[in-house]
Amino acid sequence: MNTSDARTDQTAPQVSVLIPAHNEADYIAACLASLFACALPEGLRGEVLVLANGCTDATARIARAQQPTPQWQLKILELPEGNKLYALNAGDAEARGTVLIYLDADVTMEPTLIGQITSALGTAPPRYVSGTPQLAPAQSALTRAYGRFWMRLPFVQNGTPGFGLFAMNRAGRARWQNWPDIIADDTFARLSFAPDERVKLPSQYCWPMVEGFRNLTRVRRRQNAGVAELSETYPALMANDDKQKLPLRHLLRLLCSDPVGFAAYALVSAAVKSPLFRSQQRWTRGR
Secondary structure, eight states: OOHHHHHHOTTSOSEEEEEEESSOTTTHHHHHHHHHTSOOOTTOOEEEEEEEESOOSSHHHHHHTOOOOTTEEEEEEEESSOOHHHHHHHHHHHOOOSEEEEEOTTOEEOTTHHHHHHHHTOSSSOOEEEEEEEEOOOSSHHHHHHHHHHTTSHHHHHSOOOTTEEEEEHHHHTTOSSOOSOSOHHHHHHHTSOGGGEEEEEEEEEEOOOOSHHHHHHHHHHHHHHHHHHHHHOGGGGGGOOOOOOOHHHHHHHHHHOHHHHHHHHHHHHHTTSGGGOOOOSSOOOO
16 A cells, blocks of 8 residues: 555554664563553554564564554564664555654653654644653663763753654655665754754653663764764755754853763763774664
């Protein structure tokens, strides 16, 4: 069924949730449980597409064993190649909803979030939305300190960062064809919308940060490389970036209020420049 068919078929789902999952056996059940606990607005139906790409663990089997509520359909796509962009393109080809939600397999959410997303995207103009992110409790003391400081940065506090979960309507998704083979797919999606087209919703979702100094450094380095790649490959998108440099006064306030968090953030930021923590992987959670 193509997109135009889905729009006229009253039994087709109006909401599609796409979950790229590579070896997420430890997380996928909780992710799906929180999703199925979300009630859709009356009269709407949803589908969940678990895009199990290149998995060598029980991700697909565990996902298939989950029981959706009557409002939700569950489909598992087992893809041979472990590639997030390939998985997203395969999922988009299957998705039938007019609301498209892209969800990391290790994210959980409040039950009200999906309803807020569908309401916010029930508009004709292109629009991008996300929830209010919260960090999952970390095992590493360094990750806890780093994450605590990072969550207070203006970009996270005041923007719509969309890490772990973002959504758009079909008009927004029509701005590009296939997902390009780039590092920062989530940043690409966000910057495909102007700041006034992006909305942060009040309902929360929980996202885990990678554990430990080495993983934080590798992920941060990859994020920087992704932004640099976007600047070079899609320079026009950078006009939509509302991320501003942290003013010195704000930085000093954060330092005074959380010196341990500041030290952790500064340590990782400095290590990013070192060649000792380079990673050849384009998509890794660093667990």
